[in-house]
Amino acid sequence: MCGIAGIYYPRSPKPVDPARVAAMADAQAHRGPDAAGVWTAQGVGLGHRRLAIIDLTEAGAQPMLTPDEQLAVSYNGEIYNFQEVRAELEAMGAQFRSNSDTEVLLHGWRAWGPSMLSRLNGMFAFALYDAERRSLFLARDRFGVKPLHYAELSDGAVTFASELKGLLAHPLFRRAADFRAVEDFLGLGYVPDDASLVAGVKKLPAAHFLLIERGKPVPQPVRWWDADFSRRATGKLRDLEAELVARMRAAVASRMIADVPLGAFLSGGVDSSAVVAMMAETSKNAVKTCSIGFDEADHDETSYARLIAQRFATEHRERTVAPDDFALIDTLVGAFDEPFADASALATYRVCELAREHVTVALSGDGADEAFAGYRRYKFFAAEERVRGLLPQGLRGAVFGTLGRLYPKADWAPRPFRAKTTLLALAEGGEFAYPKAVGVTTPEQRMRLYSADAVRALDGHRAERRYTDTMRQAPARDALDRAQYADLQHWLPGDILNKVDRTSMAVSLEAREPLLDYKLVEFAATLPPSLRIRGGQGKWILKKAMEPYLPREVLYRPKMGFVTPVSAWFRKALAGEAEALGRSPVLTGTGWFDTAAIAKLAEDHRAGRAEHGRTLWQLLMLERSLARLFG
Known part of the structure; x- marks a missing residue:
């Protein structure tokens, strides 16, 4: 796991200053504290910060070149099947000088060109320069586990880096804000x-x-x-369960290859518990696991994590943190560069911090919710689609739209009485309703916060539109397929994997997601919807398949996840921060917002007249990010 950076001149081979490449790489030193490297040639420069995981010797250092120096690569990630690909290349005559997975990219490019990507099973972002073809090849893994940013500069250079801060370290980079990205962030909770x-x-x-x-x-x-x-698996349930377990076992085993200490995050939920169960089968030694708990019982899952740790005799560590751990706000703003509104990032940072005290690599359970339909919103969306199917579109809009407009808004009430949003969603098509369900603020809420000039500047752009377009074009058979496909395209890389990458890399920890093995996800995509959601249970077949391994109180308990009580914060400890947003010189200076509307939002929330905690958290993250990026 590493940080990469570089400069390439596509028009003419201008000289590249090694100091500029080094500065871009060093801005990401947290991603690779073990070593640094820079290589330049006419018209190109590659930089690297190394977190040594496989082949810790100098032979694995980067940027890595072929003996004839015609190919050079700077690479971030892990190729889990590199030994298999290496054997294929050696059979074709390739000679390797290291035991690292990096070298597979060089020989793979020479043998297959861009088509080598289909042979790779891993998480990666890399830049490969080919002197003979005079080309730069940038590539990113299937799910976007590892990030890669790029930009064209005024002198004709194309610059690239793992993180935005790497690009910003180039002296010719000019910083200007894009308001359309603010609309995307407020709508989705992240900049996609x-x-x-x-x-x-x-x-x-x-x-x-x-x-x-x-x-x-x-x-x-x-x-x-x-x-x-769009395809459907056939066969008996027990055979599909067996195939699922076999694919999970292989995915976990392949991600346990490392030359450094390795462990796992253990929340006590189904996904991380399943990963630990498979790790315990594979490992000769006790698996190292870690959990964080909260000092409020409603948020704490450590008892379930201990149950799994005892069952598989893991070497378990845990730490209790207060749910009001908002002292990390500025740390997170620095780690993410762009605003990021998923408040569970605070808890994720803390568990990464704990893991890094004992291991360099940690396996997580991320990805199963998207692949196997584990989020509650999938269940609600599937039910809504069944109701939509009972009425013609015109009649449906008239009936549910009228009821939705008449029903009072009651964010404060128990869920069964908060029907306004559901009724309005039923009046729309699923491809319009689902994006709002997965988002944070509605288009109507955002329009109330924007200034008139800002609304005109958007020129009709809406954050949700990319979701609508994706769902319409999805290679899918039904509504659940389309929702999961859209989440794999947007939510997974934008929120979940972004969160894990930035928080783990901030403490120089490599996180691996075995449940996002592409062969496992391709298999999950073929499962009939009835095997993904059944009887109100998401991830139904995954839970059934894990019954021989995990206790029922873990498999079938309500999903909790990392809960961060931002609404309570803005009524108590952060009430002053909320009130200050309405007169923030940063937000006011943009000209994008109606500051009186923000002030009313904060006051209504503090007084308990409305629920605006998530929106206030977004505005706070936005303010801090704008100040950091633009001063």
Whole structure:
């Protein structure tokens, strides 16, 4: 796991200053504290910060070159099947000088070019320079586990880096804010992969590559893989369960290869518990596990984590933190660069911090909710789609739309009485309703916060539109397929994997997600919806398959997750911060917001007249990020 950076001149081979490449790489030193490297040639420079995981010797150092120095690569990630790919390349005559997975990329490119990506099972973002072709090849893994940003500068250079802060370290980079990304952030809770708060910055999308050749314009990225929900698996349930367990076992085993101490996050939920169960089968030694708990029982899951730790005799460590751990706000703002509103990042940072005290690599359970339909919103959405199917669209809009407009808004009430949102959702098509269910603030709420000039500047742009378009074009059979496919494209890389990458890398920890093994996800996408959700249970087949391994009180308890009580904070400890948002010189200076509307939002929340905790948290994160990025 590492940080990469570089400069490439596609028009003419201008000289590259090694100091500039080094500065870009060193801005990401937390991603690779073990070593640093810079390589330059006419028109190109690659930088690297190394977190040594496989082949800790100098032979694994980067940037790595072929003996003839015609190929050079700077790479962030892990290729879990590198030994298999290496054997194939050696059979073709390739000679290896190291035991690292990095070298597989060099020989793989020479043998297969861009098509080598389909042979790789891993998480990665890398830049490979080919002197003979005079080209730079940028690539990102299937799900976007590892990030990659790039931008074109005024002198004709294309710069790239793992994190935004790497690009900003280049002296020619000019910082200007893009308000459309603010709309995306307030709508979704994160700045998605097709946007950036800093104008001119692009993110290479998950499962895409970019091949830039000297003398040619910079092209659009090319998709090299996609999930397919249009096929259906057949067979007996017990056979599908057995295949699921076999694929999980293989995925976990492949991610336990490391030359440094390795462990696992253990929350006590189904996903992390399943990973630990598979690790215990594979490991000769006790698995190292870690958990964090909260000092409020409603938020604490450590009793379930201890149950799993005892069952598999793990070497378990845990730490209790207060749920009001908002002292990390500025740390997180620095780690993410762009605003990020998922408040569970505080808890994720703390568990990464605990893990790093004892291991360098930690396996997580991330990805199962998206692959196997574990989120509650999938269950609600599937039920809504069944209701929509009972009435013609025009009649449905008239009936549910009228009821929704008449029903009072009651965010404070128990869930069964908060029907306004559901009724309005039923009046819309699923591809319009689901994006609002997965988002944070509604379009109507955002329009009330924006200034008139800001609304005009958006020119109709809406954060939810990318979700709607994706669901319409999804390779899918039904509504649940389309929702999961859209989440794999947007929510997973934008929120979940972004959160895990930034918080783990902030403490120089490598996190691996075995439940996002692409072969496992491709299998999950073929499962009939009735095996993903049944009897109100999400991840139904996963839970059934794990019954021989995990206790029922873990498998079938209500999903909790990391809960951060931001609403309570803004009525108590952070009430002053909320009140200050309405007169923030940072937000006021943008001209984007109606500050009186923000002030009323904060006052209504503090007084208990309305529930605006998540929106206030977004505005606070936005304010801090704008101040850090633009001063």
